[in-house]
Amino acid sequence: MPVSQAPPAPPHPRRWIALVAVALSALVIGFDTTVLNVALPDLARQLAASTGQQQWIVDAYTVLFAAALLPAGLLGDRFGRRRTLVLGLGLFGAASLLGTLASGPGQLIAARAAMGLAAALVMPMSMAVVPAVFPPAEQRRATALLTTMTAIGVPLGPIVGGLLLRHYWWGSIFLINVPLVLLAAAACLLLLPESADPASPRIDLPAAALAATGLSALTWGVIEGGDLGWGDARVSAALAGAVLALTWLVRRSRRAEHPMLDLRLLAEPVFRWCAIAVTLVSVALLGGFFVLPAYFQSVLGTDALGSGLRLMPMMGGLLVASRLGEPLVRRFAPRGVITAGLALTGLALLLGSRTSAGDGYGWTALWLPLFGAGLGLVLITATASALLLLPPAKAGVGSGLLQTLRQVGGALGVAAFGALLAAGYRSRLDTTGLPGPAAQPPAVR
Numbered sequence: 001m002p003v004s005q006a007p008p009a010p011p012h013p014r015r016w017i018a019l020v021a022v023a024l025s026a027l028v029i030g031f032d033t034t035v036l037n038v039a040l041p042d043l044a045r046q047l048a049a050s051t052g053q054q055q056w057i058v059d060a061y062t063v064l065f066a067a068a069l070l071p072a073g074l075l076g077d078r079f080g081r082r083r084t085l086v087l088g089l090g091l092f093g094a095a096s097l098l099g100t101l102a103s104g105p106g107q108l109i110a111a112r113a114a115m116g117l118a119a120a121l122v123m124p125m126s127m128a129v130v131p132a133v134f135p136p137a138e139q140r141r142a143t144a145l146l147t148t149m150t151a152i153g154v155p156l157g158p159i160v161g162g163l164l165l166r167h168y169w170w171g172s173i174f175l176i177n178v179p180l181v182l183l184a185a186a187a188c189l190l191l192l193p194e195s196a197d198p199a200s201p202r203i204d205l206p207a208a209a210l211a212a213t214g215l216s217a218l219t220w221g222v223i224e225g226g227d228l229g230w231g232d233a234r235v236s237a238a239l240a241g242a243v244l245a246l247t248w249l250v251r252r253s254r255r256a257e258h259p260m261l262d263l264r265l266l267a268e269p270v271f272r273w274c275a276i277a278v279t280l281v282s283v284a285l286l287g288g289f290f291v292l293p294a295y296f297q298s299v300l301g302t303d304a305l306g307s308g309l310r311l312m313p314m315m316g317g318l319l320v321a322s323r324l325g326e327p328l329v330r331r332f333a334p335r336g337v338i339t340a341g342l343a344l345t346g347l348a349l350l351l352g353s354r355t356s357a358g359d360g361y362g363w364t365a366l367w368l369p370l371f372g373a374g375l376g377l378v379l380i381t382a383t384a385s386a387l388l389l390l391p392p393a394k395a396g397v398g399s400g401l402l403q404t405l406r407q408v409g410g411a412l413g414v415a416a417f418g419a420l421l422a423a424g425y426r427s428r429l430d431t432t433g434l435p436g437p438a439a440q441p442p443a444v445r
Contacts, residue, residue, distance in 0.1 A: 014191060014193075015133045015134055015138075015142075017191055018129075018133060018191040018192045018193070019130075019133075019142055019145065019146070020187065020191070021184060021187030021188045021190075021191045021192055022085075022126045022129055022146060022188065022192065023126075023145060023146055023149040024149075024180070024183065024184040024187060025085060025089060025122050025126050025181075025184045025188065026122075026123070026126045026146050026147075026149045026150045026153070027149045027150065027152070027153045027156075028089075028092070028122075028153070028177065028180045028181055028184055029092075029119050029122055029123050029126075029150065029153065030149065030150035030151060030152065030153025030154050030156075030157070031153035031154075031156055031157045031160065031180075032061075032092075032115065032119070032153075032157065032177060033061075033062075033153070033154055033157060033286070033289075033410070034153075034154050034155070034157035034158055034161075034286075034289045035157035035158065035160060035161040035173050035176075036057065036058060036112075036157075036161070036173060037058070037157070037158055037161070037289050037290060037292075037293045038158045038161045038162050038165065038293045038297075038304040038305075038307045038308055039161055039165055039170050039173055039304060040054050040057070040058075040293065040294070041293075041294070041297050041298070041304075042165060042170050042304065043057065043108070043170055046170065047102070047103075047104055047105050047108065048104075048105070049105040049108075050105075051418065052224060053105040053109070054105075054418075055290075055414060055415060055418045056105075056109050057105065057108055057109055057112055058112075058286075058290060058414050059219050059411050059414050059415060060109045060110075060112040060113040060116060061112040061113065061115055061116040061119070062116065062219075062286070062407050062410050062411040062414065063113075063116065063215050063216050063219050063407075063411050064113045064114075064116030064117050064120070064212075065116035065117070065119045065120050065123075065407045066120075066211075066215050066403075066404050066407030066408045066410075066411060067120075067208070067211050067212035067215045067216070068116070068117050068120035068121075068208070068212070069120045069123065069124055069400045069401075069403045069404040069407065070207075070208065070211060070260050070261055070397070070400045070401065070404055071203045071204075071208045071260060071400075072084070072088075072120040072121045072124055072125075072400060073124040073125075073128065073397045073398075073399055073400025073401070074202075074203050074260060074397055074400070075121070075203060076121070076124065076125045076128060076196075077128070077196065077394075077397060078196065078202075079196060080194050080195070080196040081125045081128050081129050081132065081194070081195050081196065082125075082129070082188055082189075082192045082193070082194045082195070083194065084121050084125050085121070085122055085125040085126065085129075085188055085192070086185045086188050086189060087121055088118050088119065088120070088121025088122035088125065089118075089122055089181040089182075089184050089185040089188070090118075090181070090185060091114070091117070091118035091121065092115055092118035092119060092122065092177065092181050093177060093178045093181040093182060094114075094118075095111055095112075095114035095115040095117075095118055096111075096115060096174040096175065096177035096178055096181075097174070097175070097178060098110075098111040098114065099111035099112065099115065099171070099174035100171035100172075100174045100175050101171075102171075111174075123150075123399075123403050124399040124400040124403050125399075126146055127143065127146060127383070127387060127399035127402075127403070128399045129192065129195065130142045130143050130146065130387065131387065131390060131391070132195035133192075133193065133195070136388070139384075139387070139388055140326065140329075140384045140385075140388055141326065143383060143384040143387050143388070144322065144325060144326060144380050144381075144383075144384050147379055147380045147383045147384065148318070148319075148322040148376070148380055150379075151318050151322075151375065151376055151379050151380065152315060152318055152319070152322075154285060154289065155289075155311045155312070155314045155315040155318065155372070156315065157308075158289070158293060158304075158307060158308035158311050159305075159308035159309060159311065159312065160173075160176070160308070161173045161304060161308060162303070162304040162305030162306065162307055162308030162309065163305055163308070164176060165303075165304040165305065166303065166304065166305045202258075203260065204252075204256065204259070204260040206252070207249055207252055207253065207256075207259070207260040207261060208260065210245050210246070210248055210249040210252065211245075211246075211249055211260075211261070211404075213241070213242075213245045214241075214242045214243075214244075214245030214246035214249060215242070215246075215408060215411070217238045217239070217241045217242035217245065218238075218239065218242035218246070218412070219411045219412065219415050220238050221235050221236075221238035221239040221242060222239075222412060222415035222416055222419060224238070225239075225419060249261060250263065260397075261401065262394075262397055262398070262401065265390075265394075265397075265398055265401055266401075268389060270334070270335075270385060270386070270389060271386045271389050271398075273335065273338070273382075274334075274338070274382035274383070274385050274386035274402070275382075275386065275401070275402055275405050277338045277341075277342060277378050277382045278378065278379060278382045278383060278386075278402060278405060278406050278409070279405045279406065279408065279409040280342065280378075280409065281341070281342070281345055281374070281375050281378045281379060281409075282405075282406045282407070282408075282409030282410045282413060283409040283410070283412055283413035283416070284345055284349060284371075284375070284413060285375055285410065285413065286409070286410035286411070286413040286414050287410075287412075287413030287414055287416060287417030287418075288349075288352075288371070288413075288417065289311075290413070290414045290417050290418055290421075291417050291418070291421050292307070292311065292364075293307045294421065295355070295364075296310055296361075299357050300360070300361060310361060310364070310365070311368065313365050313368040313369045313372070314368040314369065314371055314372035314375075315372060316369055316372065317368070317369040317370065317371065317372025317373035317374075317375075317376060318372040318373070318375065318376040319376075320369075320372075320373055320376070321341070321372070321373045321374075321375070321376025321377045321380060322376055322380055324377075325337065325376070325377060325380045325381050328340075328377070328381075329381055329385075334381050334382070334384075334385040337377055337381045338377070338378055338381050338382050338385075340377060341373075341374045341375070341376070341377030341378035341381065342374070342378055343374070344370055344373055344374030344377065345370075345371060345374030345375055345378065346374075347367075347370060347374070348367045348368070348370040348371035348374055349371070351363075351366065351367035351370070352364070352367050352371070383402065386398070386402055387399060387402070
C-alpha cells in the first residue's frame with residue numbers, strides 16, 4: 001500500500017505516561033463490553049426481558065459501536081484525537097447514568113445504544129494516538145499494551161460485575177463507569193497532546209447511514225432467526241435489506257475520492273489478513289461471553305460473582321499471551337503467531353463444545369486458558385501489525401475500520417451463540433402449549 005511518509009517528529013517526552021491515560025480509556029470500553037453478561041439473569045427477572053431483548057441489550061451497544069466507528073475515526077482525524085476521545089468519555093459517562101435509571105428493557109436498550117455511540121468516539125482514538133505520539137520503533141509495544149488492556153477488560157467485566165451484584169442492585173454495573181470515565185478524561189486532558197489532520201475528508205453521512213442500517217438489519221435478522229425461524233418473512237427481509245445496504249456502502253466507497261470506508265486498506269495483504277483474524281476471534285470472544293455466564297448460573301448453580309471468578313483462567317491465558325506475543329513475533333513473524341492463535345482458539349472451542357451438564361467446572365477450567373491465550377495472541381498481534389502499516393494521517397480511519405470489523409464480529413457472535421442456545425434448548429423440550437417466556441432457556445428468560 002504505497003503511502004508517502006512525513007519526516008519523523010521528535011518523540012513526545014511524556015508519551016509513556018500519556019499512554020496510561022489512553023490505556024485506562026481502552027480498559028473502560030473493554031470492561032463494559034462484558035460487565036453486563038453476568039447480570040442478564042437478574043435483568044431478565046427484574047425487567048421481564050425476553051431472550052431477544054437480552055440479546056439486544058448486549059447487541060444495541062455493539063451494533064451502534066460498530067456503525068459509528070468509521071465516522072468517529074474521521075471525526076478525530078479532522079478535529080483532534082484528544083478532543084474526540086474526551087468527548088466520547090463524557091458521553092459514555094452520561095449514557096451510563098441513564099442506564100442506571102432504566103425501568104424496562106426498552107429504556108435499557110436505548111441507554112446501551114447511546115453508550116455504544118460514545119464508545120465509538122473513544123476506541124479508534126485510543127489506538128490512533130499511538131502513531132501520532134510514538135516513533136515507529138515503539139509503536140508495536142504501545143499498541144500491544146492498549147490491545148491487552150482492552151482484552152483484559154473483557155474477562156474483568158464479569159468479575160467486577162459479579163462483585164457489584166453481590167452487594168448492590170443491577171444498576172451499579174453502569175454506575176461504576178462514571179468515576180472511571182471521569183478519571184480517564186482528566187488524565188487525557190492533562191497528559192495527552194492534541195493531534196489532528198485538518199486535511200482529512202468530511203464525514204460521508206449517507207455512507208454512515210448505510211453502515212448503521214446494514215449492520216442493524218443483519219444483527220436483527222440473526223437474532224430473530226433463532227426465535228422466529230429462518231424462513232420467517234421478516235427475518236428474510238431484514239437479511240436481504242442488510243445485504244443491499246452493505247453492498248451499496250461498498251460500491252459508494254469504491255467510487256468516492258475520500259471514502260469513509262477506505263477499502264484500499266484491505267488491498268494490503270497484511271492488513272487484510274489481520275482484519276479477518278480479528279473479526280473471527282471477536283465472534284468467538286463475545287459469543288462465548290454471552291453463553292458462559294448462562295452455563296455457570298443455570299447449570300452449575302453459581303451466582304453472578306461465582307460466574308465472573310470462573311472466567312479467571314481465561315484472563316490468565318490472555319496475560320500469558322500478552323507477555324509472549326512480542327518475542328514470538330520476532331521469532332516467527334506476525335502471520336505465524338496469528339495462525340497459531342487461531343488454531344489455539346479453534347481447539348479451545350472444540351473442547352468447549354463437548355461440555356455437558358454433568359462435567360462440572362473442571363472441564364471448562366481446562367479449556368478456558370487455551371481460549372484466552374489464543375484470543376490474546378490473535379488480537380494483540382493482529383491489531384499491532386495492522387496499525388503499524390498506517391501513517392499518522394490514516395490512523396483514525398484505519399483504526400476505525402479494524403474496530404468496526406471487530407465489533408461486527410462481536411455482534412454476530414452474540415446473535416449466533418444466543419440463537420444456538422435458544423434453538424438447542426427448544427430442541428430438547430416439548431414447548432407445545434407453553435407461553436413464550438416459559439419456552440426460553442431458563443438462564444435468559
